[in-house]
Structures are given as C-alpha cells and as structure tokens.
Amino acid sequence: MTIPSSAAIKPDMDFVFEGFDTTNEPDDVAPRQTDSLSYLGGDDDDDAAEQLPDMQNDELIKEVLTKGIDLRLYSQQIEQELSQLEDEQLANYEQHETALLELDSEIRGCDEVLANMEKLLVNFKSSLGAINNDIQALQSDSLSMSMRLKNRVVAEKQLDKIIQGVVVPPEAVRTICDGEVNEKYLECLIEVNKRIAYMRVHSKQHRKLKAFQEIQPELDRLCLRASSKIREFLLDKINDLRSLNTNAHVLQTSVFLKYRFFNHFLIERHPEAAVEVRDTYIHIMRQYYLDHFEAYQRGLMKLERPVADKSDVVGMEESTTKLSLFGSAKPVIRDKTNVFNLGSRAAVLDPSDPRAIVLSIAGESNERYPFEALFRSYNLALSDNATTEYDFIMQFFVSPKARQKITGSDMTRMVFSHIFEPSIRVGEQFVKAYLETTYDALGILLCVRIIAQLAGELQRRLVPVLDSYVNSMNMLLWPRFQAILDGHIESAKRLSSSYRGKSKLDTQPPAIVRRYAELAASLLRLNIGRNTHVVALSLARLRTEVQSYLTHVADSSSDKHASLVFLINSHDLLLTVLYENGFGEREEEVASWKQELSTTVLEYAESELENHFGYLKQFVVDAEQQSDIGQIGADGLSRVAGIFNGEWRAQIAAINSSIIQSFSNFRTGTEILHAVLGQLIIYYTRFHSLYDKRFARRSGSGSSAGPTGPGGMCQPVGVQNVMVEIKKYRNNF
Numbered sequence: 001m002t003i004p005s006s007a008a009i010k011p012d013m014d015f016v017f018e019g020f021d022t023t024n025e026p027d028d029v030a031p032r033q034t035d036s037l038s039y040l041g042g043d044d045d046d047d048a049a050e051q052l053p054d055m056q057n058d059e060l061i062k063e064v065l066t067k068g069i070d071l072r073l074y075s076q077q078i079e080q081e082l083s084q085l086e087d088e089q090l091a092n093y094e095q096h097e098t099a100l101l102e103l104d105s106e107i108r109g110c111d112e113v114l115a116n117m118e119k120l121l122v123n124f125k126s127s128l129g130a131i132n133n134d135i136q137a138l139q140s141d142s143l144s145m146s147m148r149l150k151n152r153v154v155a156e157k158q159l160d161k162i163i164q165g166v167v168v169p170p171e172a173v174r175t176i177c178d179g180e181v182n183e184k185y186l187e188c189l190i191e192v193n194k195r196i197a198y199m200r201v202h203s204k205q206h207r208k209l210k211a212f213q214e215i216q217p218e219l220d221r222l223c224l225r226a227s228s229k230i231r232e233f234l235l236d237k238i239n240d241l242r243s244l245n246t247n248a249h250v251l252q253t254s255v256f257l258k259y260r261f262f263n264h265f266l267i268e269r270h271p272e273a274a275v276e277v278r279d280t281y282i283h284i285m286r287q288y289y290l291d292h293f294e295a296y297q298r299g300l301m302k303l304e305r306p307v308a309d310k311s312d313v314v315g316m317e318e319s320t321t322k323l324s325l326f327g328s329a330k331p332v333i334r335d336k337t338n339v340f341n342l343g344s345r346a347a348v349l350d351p352s353d354p355r356a357i358v359l360s361i362a363g364e365s366n367e368r369y370p371f372e373a374l375f376r377s378y379n380l381a382l383s384d385n386a387t388t389e390y391d392f393i394m395q396f397f398v399s400p401k402a403r404q405k406i407t408g409s410d411m412t413r414m415v416f417s418h419i420f421e422p423s424i425r426v427g428e429q430f431v432k433a434y435l436e437t438t439y440d441a442l443g444i445l446l447c448v449r450i451i452a453q454l455a456g457e458l459q460r461r462l463v464p465v466l467d468s469y470v471n472s473m474n475m476l477l478w479p480r481f482q483a484i485l486d487g488h489i490e491s492a493k494r495l496s497s498s499y500r501g502k503s504k505l506d507t508q509p510p511a512i513v514r515r516y517a518e519l520a521a522s523l524l525r526l527n528i529g530r531n532t533h534v535v536a537l538s539l540a541r542l543r544t545e546v547q548s549y550l551t552h553v554a555d556s557s558s559d560k561h562a563s564l565v566f567l568i569n570s571h572d573l574l575l576t577v578l579y580e581n582g583f584g585e586r587e588e589e590v591a592s593w594k595q596e597l598s599t600t601v602l603e604y605a606e607s608e609l610e611n612h613f614g615y616l617k618q619f620v621v622d623a624e625q626q627s628d629i630g631q632i633g634a635d636g637l638s639r640v641a642g643i644f645n646g647e648w649r650a651q652i653a654a655i656n657s658s659i660i661q662s663f664s665n666f667r668t669g670t671e672i673l674h675a676v677l678g679q680l681i682i683y684y685t686r687f688h689s690l691y692d693k694r695f696a697r698r699s700g701s702g703s704s705a706g707p708t709g710p711g712g713m714c715q716p717v718g719v720q721n722v723m724v725e726i727k728k729y730r731n732n733f
Contacts, residue, residue, distance in 0.1 A: 168191070172188040176229075177225050186259060192222060199215070226265070227266055231276065237256065263277060267397075278397055282419055286421075289420060296381060297430050299363075300430075307442075308439045312339045313487055314515040341522060346525065349450065355380075356376075356380040357373065372447050375430075382427060382466075390412065393416055398412055424466075424469050441523070444481040444484065486538075489542050489545050499549070505554075505556075505566055507566045516574070517576075517578065519542075521577050524578075524587065554567050564607055572668045601672055605679045609680060620690065623690050624686070634694065641717075652680075659672055681719070
C-alpha cells in the first residue's frame with residue numbers, strides 16, 4: 001500500500017491532526033517530518049498530486065488521518081508487517097515447492113498435447129479444404145445435371161404433346177375403317193377428331209416436322225372413311241322415321257342425341273355430308289309432323305260441339321219460325337245459354353291442367369267439346385312438339401362452337417321453319433275453317449287468351465320459333481271477334497228500329513237484357529288483367545245500343561208508370577248479373593248502368609208522388625216561387641192540409657202495394673220505396689215549413705194544436721207522425 005507524502009497532500013487541503021499542537025512544536029520537527037515522509041511521495045510532486053484524489057477515498061488512509069496516528073511510526077509498522085508477510089510467503093512457497101514443480105511439469109505436458117492437437121487440427125483443416133473443393137465440384141456437376149434434366153423434361157413434354165396429338169392408336173384406326181358404328185366407334189372417332197384438330201391448330205408451327213408431313217395424308221383418308229360410315233349410319237336411322245307408327249321423340253333421344261357427335265363431326269370435317277343428313281331429316285320430319293297434325297286436326301273436328309250460329313245475337317227475337325218441308329211455319333225455341341254465358345268454359349284457361357284431348361279416349365266416350373277446347377289441345381300438341389324439336393335441332397344440328405354464336409340460333413330457326421311450316425299451316429287452316437262459320441264471340445276470345453298463354457309458355461321455355469304463328473293467330477282471331485261483336489251491335493239496332501209499340505207494355509226485362517248482361521259479364525271476365533282496348537270499346541258501343549233500345553221501348557208506351565218500371569227492372573237485371581259475376585262499381589260497365597238506374601229510380605219516385613200526392617207537390621212548387629210568404633193563400637194551405645190529413649195513410653199503403661207488385665227484387669224494391677217515401681218527406685216538410693211561416697208558428701207545433709189551426713184553418717198532420725208511419729213499411733220486402 002502506498003501512502004501519499006505530506007507535500008503531496010498539503011497543496012490541495014489543510015489537515016488538522018487532533019492531539020498535536022503544531023504551534024509549540026520545536027523547530028527541528030518540521031524538517032524531520034519532511035524527511036520521514038519523503039519516501040511516500042518521492043521527488044515527483046506531480047505524481048503525488050495526481051494520486052491524491054484516489055488516496056482520499058482509501059479507507060485506511062482516512063482512518064490514519066482521522067485518528068491522528070504518527071506517520072513515521074505507522075510507516076515503520078507497515079514495513080515490519082511487509083517484512084513479516086514476505087517471510088511468511090517465502091516459507092509458504094518452500095512448503096509448496098514440490099507441488100509447484102509438479103504443476104509446472106503438467107503444464108509442459110499439456111503444452112505438448114496442445115501442440116499435437118494443433119498439428120492434428122491443421123491437418124483436419126487441410127482435409128476439410130479438400131472436401132470443400134470436392135463438394136463445390138459436385139455441386140457444380142449437380143447444377144449442370146439438373147439443368148440438363150429440366151431441358152430434357154421440357155423437351156419430353158413437348159414431344160409427348162406432339163406424339164399424343166399426332167399418333168393414332170392402331171386399334172382406333174381399325175375400328176374407324178372396318179368396325180361397326182356403335183359406342184366404341186364413337187369413342188374412337190372422338191380420339192381421331194382430337195388428332196385432326198391438333199394437326200390443324202399446330203400445322204404451321206410444326207410444319208417442318210417429318211411426323212406431321214407423314215401423318216397428315218393418313219388422317220385425311222381416315223376422316224373421309226369415318227365421314228362415309230357416319231353418313232350411312234345417320235341416313236339409315238333417319239329413314240326409320242318415315243313410318244307413322246314410329247315415335248320420333250324416342251328415337252331422337254335414344255339414338256340421335258346419343259350419337260350427336262357424329263353429326264357434329266360431319267359439320268366440321270365433311271360439310272357436304274352434313275348438309276345431306278340435315279336435308280334428309282328435314283324432308284322426312286316435315287312429312288312426319290304434317291301427317292300427325294293433319295290426322296289430329298281431323299279427329300278434333302269430329303269432336304266439335306257447335307255453340308252459336310248466325311241467329312245467336314243479343315238482338316234476336318225470343319222465338320223464330322222455321323219453314324217445314326210443306327211450307328208451314330213452325331216455331332223454334334232456342335236455348336243457347338252458353339252463347340252469352342261463359343259458365344264453366346273459362347276452365348279451358350286453367351294452366352294447372354296441361355293435358356290435351358286424346359282422340360281414342362274421347363271417341364270411346366262420345367264426348368263433344370266447344371271449339372276453344374279443341375283449339376287448346378291442338379296448340380298444346382303443337383307447342384310441346386315444337387319445344388322438343390327445337391331442343392333437338394339445337395343439340396343435334398348445331399355444333400357446340402356455333403351454339404354460342406348467332407349463326408347457331410339462325411341455323412336452328414331455319415331447320416325448324418322448314419320442318420314445321422306445313423304443320424303451322426294446318427293449324428291456321430283449322431282456325432280459318434272455324435272462323436268462317438262461327439258466331440261465338442266468347443269462343444274466339446277464349447282462343448285469343450289461349451294463344452296469349454301459349455306465347456307466355458314458349459317465352460318461359462326460351463323457344464322463340466313460334467312467334468310468327470302466334471301473330472298469325474291473333475291476326476285471324478281479333479278481326480272475326482270484332483265482326484261478331486259488330487253483329488251483336490247491329491242486331492240491337494235492328495231490334496230497336498223494328499220495335500212497334502204494344503197496347504200494354506210488359507214491365508219485365510226483355511230477353512236482350514239478359515243476353516247482353518251475360519255477354520258483357522263474360523267478356524269482362526275474360527278481360528280481367530288484360531284490359532284489351534278492343535273489348536272495352538266494343539262493350540261500350542253495345543251498351544249504348546242496348547240502352548237506346550230500352551229507352552225506345554219505354555218511350556213508345558203511353559203508360560209512364562209502366563215505362564219507368566220496365567226501365568228499372570231492366571237496369572236491375574243488368575246490374576244483378578254483373579254483381580253475380582264479381583264486378584263492383586269501379587268497373588265502367590257497372591258504374592254506367594248504376595247511374596242509369598239511379599236516374600230512373602229518382603224519376604219513378606217523382607212519378608209516384610205525382611200520382612198519389614200530386615196536389616201536395618204542385619202546391620209546394622208554386623208556393624215556393626212566391627216572393628212574399630203572405631201571397632200564399634190560406635185557403636190553399638188549408639185545402640192541401642185537409643186532403644193530406646184525410647188520405648195520406650191510404651196513399652202510402654197504395655205506393656207500397658204498387659212497388660211490391662211492380663218489382664220482385666227485394667233489394668231494388670226496398671231502395672225504390674225508400675226513394676219515394678223520402679221524396680214524400682221532403683215535400684211534406686217543405687209544405688209544413690210554408691204553413692208555419694204563413695201563420696207565424698214554430699215548426700212542428702201543429703201536431704199538438706188540435707184538428708184546427710189559426711182562424712179555423714185545418715191543421716196539417718205533424719212531420720213526425722208521417723215519419724213514424726213510413727217506418728212501418730221499412731221491412732215490407
């Protein structure tokens with residue numbers, strides 16, 4: 001341990017040593033102290049100054065300085081301790097000398113072992129370097145081999161594609177040339193077609209390859225051979241369709257669609273043969289469908305039940321006469337309910353029944369049908385066969401590539417048109433023959449709705465090839481429908497112009513009313529959801545003529561009461577039929593006749609009041625025209641009140657009896673009675689008001705004033721008394 005000298009300590013800090021009085025110290029102490037401490041710092045004060053900060057932190061020095069120990073004594077003590085420690089260390093070394101020598105010997109041995117290890121590791125490093133060189137060489141060789149392998153694999157794949165696309169298996173060649181046309185032939189043809197397609201696609205790319213140059217002629221000859229055999233096979237199968245007993249749809253599914261690739265192959269590889277197959281099929285199927293549809297049409301015509309003839313119009317006479325063989329007139333009573341009443345005929349529009357009439361079953365049952373049922377059956381057969389044929393043509397005669405293009409659809413339409421054109425003409429002639437003789441407007445409109453359903457179903461099936469047929473049917477049906485309705489309108493005109501007044505008017509509705517009501521209700525039922533302008537306009541014209549006829553009949557009678565009853569009964573019957581068919585006042589037809597009925601009922605009410613209370617009505621009208629209430633004669637008021645008081649109950653009973661006898665309809669009779677009695681109350685209330693004003697009395701006080709009024713005038717019966725009496729007739733119907 002090194003203790004810094006006082007010279008080294010003194011420059012930095014002043015030390016005060018406890019127990020020493022430096023002021024009384026002899027003069028020779030300071031020099032001795034300096035001499036005794038000079039060994040601590042040496043002569044180099046700068047080194048001591050540098051060591052001083054470190055010594056200040058030493059615990060031993062701090063303790064010496066703190067306790068004020070004599071440094072010289074402490075130095076001597078330290079020297080003694082060092083000497084003693086040195087002796088102890090020498091003794092200890094001598095004691096362990098043998099062990100140290102052995103340790104030295106072991107260290108030398110270890111050095112020799114480590115030297116040998118160093119040589120071994122150096123040799124190992126050299127070997128590793130050689131191995132590393134070998135590995136690098138192997139890696140280089142591996143990369144080279146991998147690259148060559150990849151190149152060979154790529155070349156092999158390309159060659160394999162070429163080989164697979166060019167080489168035709170010998171078995172396939174033998175089957176194509178000499179084998180029977182069947183499913184195995186189809187599989188081989190598909191393989192050959194793949195080779196042909198590959199050759200065509202890659203002929204320019206590999207035209208220099210010898211394999212391509214050699215195989216191309218062979219494939220061409222193989223293609224010709226396959227086309228020849230396929231052509232013969234397809235033509236033979238198509239010729240099997242000539243027999244009427246053959247089910248073409250079964251043959252199409254089991255043979256033609258199963259081997260449709262044969263025809264696709266001809267279309268792509270041998271178009272001339274494909275055209276021959278297509279034309280042969282068109283020719284045979286054209287006649288096949290024509291024969292079947294003609295036979296079906298003839299059978300349907302035998303099942304027709306005529307519904308209407310030329311005389312079946314709304315304006316026909318209720319009975320007609322027919323001359324017998326000897327010229328005598330014989331009345332013929334007609335019962336043509338279905339001519340004007342739709343009834344159950346609308347069931348033909350039910351889409352839930354897709355069945356057509358089977359001729360054999362219908363013939364055995366001797367059942368007859370209206371034309372619309374026959375028309376529906378024919379069109380069901382036509383649409384079903386057209387759908388099946390359209391799908392077959394699309395799959396068989398159009399290749400998959402052309403099917404995605406417009407040309408494929410055009411080809412399908414062309415083939416279908418050639419096949420079905422005669423059958424469509426049969427359907428048109430079927431309808432034309434019916435339209436030339438029919439006068440059944442409902443039947444024609446049902447046929448129009450059937451055609452509309454057919455068009456919607458074909459649209460749902462995505463079969464757009466019967467649009468021209470649908471249009472032609474509409475062009476045939478609508479004009480005839482309009483002509484028949486024009487005939488009904490003209491018949492109503494003729495009936496009106498030929499009517500001659502009778503001595504006594506029959507107040508019951510004429511036959512034309514019920515015919516028109518049933519016809520109108522039937523036409524409206526068939527027009528629900530379609531709102532066809534032709535139907536609505538024709539009904540409006542017919543309605544005008546029927547109303548004109550009714551007005552003419554009513555005006556021709558001199559009995560005003562009978563005329564009004566006749567009109568009310570007629571209007572009521574019309575509305576009853578319309579209501580029974582489910583039509584409300586929102587329907588124009590109902591609203592129009594409802595307005596006519598209301599007007600006529602109001603007129604009838606005024607007429608009844610004129611007949612039974614004419615004096616009261618006339619007096620009220622004349623009195624209300626006076627500018628001054630005082631101008632109304634008291635005698636007139638008294639006279640009217642007296643007459644009314646004497647007969648009002650009897651007259652109300654007479655009105656009730658007349659209405660009961662004139663109107664059998666409870667609802668209508670009740671409305672008319674309420675209208676008449678309501679008008680009576682209105683007029684009587686107005687009379688009572690005039691009476692009270694004239695004699696300055698409050699309204700309604702007359703009922704309690706006794707039988708005579710002011711000045712001996714007759715007191716009128718109170719309004720409340722009249723209303724109580726009227727209430728007794730509320731439920732008479």
